[in-house]
Amino acid sequence: MFEKEDLLKLAKMEMPFGKYKGKRLIDLPEPYLLWFAEQGFPDGQLGKLMQLALEIKINGLEYLIEPLKKLPTIH
Numbered sequence: 001m002f003e004k005e006d007l008l009k010l011a012k013m014e015m016p017f018g019k020y021k022g023k024r025l026i027d028l029p030e031p032y033l034l035w036f037a038e039q040g041f042p043d044g045q046l047g048k049l050m051q052l053a054l055e056i057k058i059n060g061l062e063y064l065i066e067p068l069k070k071l072p073t074i075h
Contacts, residue, residue, distance in 0.1 A: 010049050011068035025049050026065045030057045
C-alpha cells in the first residue's frame, strides 16, 4: 500500500543511479521498470516508488501524476 505523499515523491524524485540517473521516477520507461520487476526492485523507498510507477504506467494512470510535477518541491 502507498501513502498519498508517495504520489508527490513519485512526481519529484529522481533516479539516483544507472542509465536513467536524474530522470524522474514517473518518467522512467516502462520496459526499464519491468526489468526491475523481474530482477528485483531496490530495497527501501526507492524500490517502493519504482513499483508504484510501474503500476501507474501499466494501468494508464500517468495523467494523475502530471499536475504534481508542476508543484514546487518542498524540502
